[in-house]
Amino acid sequence: MPWSHVSPTSTPPVSSPPPRPTRIDAVLAKTPPAVTVATSRAIFRAEDLQVTYRSSRGPVPALSGFSTALHEGEFLSVLGPSGCGKSTLLKVASGLLKPSGGMAELGGTRIEGPRKDVGIVFQHATLLPWQTVLENVLLPVRTLGMDRKQGLQRARELLRMTGLENFEHHYPHELSGGMQQRVGIARGLVHDPRLLLMDEPFAALDAMTRENMMMELQRIWTETRKSVLFITHSIPEAVFLSSRIIVLSPRPARIVKEMHVDLPFPRDEATLGSPRFGELCAELRALFSSRDATPGGSASRGSASTSH
């Protein structure tokens, strides 16, 4: 299958107008980049990735010399300022975007185009409105030409796991936002991918639904132990869900902090109120605190915006 229409150039990264310094810049200046050691157990590996977009205003370096690894069964969250390159990393991991340089591999093979062994969950559920919940979940089974009987069995198992077993014949407009997103998660898992990529999957939900979804996802992950690459702006969400978190600098993204989240699994409401949870959130929040850090702030100013 062809690469996406998004066409990064191989132009060497050039500097944009210097952003205003933030706390992340200060950390970056003082500490060497956190290094994730790639081992044979890595399910996803990126090495010296370069992605430079072509734009009417010149080349936009999103990733430059970026390396990381995600290990089997790990829940890895990526936190970073708006526009730093998080979604770019996810697009490379899915095979939808060809990097300008470096390499990415999944399950030991180089990613050279869209892959069947990833599942993707986007910010919006993007369900087909004319299809039932069950048929929406089965979409990857159809497009990948998988066995329908097996697919049906797995779809029903996932609908049970996501609490939607009584909604398989409903249409998307008959579901709440949170339920639609749960269909999206079931669809992302139905073909049993090696890696589940999630790009701010709860960002469009109201606060209460978002917290419920966070609990649901933690439960689903505990049950499936899938390898997950999760992009979020929410520090509590990252701390609650992850086994490991990487924090990225303003673009071109580099890792400024790596945190192994030592909260025991399974996590629940009590976890949110625990002192250790508060400490870990505070540690991350300190990285993002700067005079001009505002939720939804722009990367062009270098602001480290993240939901607290």
Ligand SMILES: Nc1ncnc2c1ncn2[C@@H]1O[C@H](COP(=O)(O)OP(=O)(O)OP(=O)(O)O)[C@@H](O)[C@H]1O
């Ligand atoms: N197709 C494109 N053409 C030109 N520039 C692009 C393109 N896609 C992304 N960019 C730029 O690359 C940079 C990284 O974008 P990316 O979407 O990866 O950031 P992000 O960290 O996911 O942002 P956010 O948190 O706001 O979603 C941004 O400056 C963005 O403007």
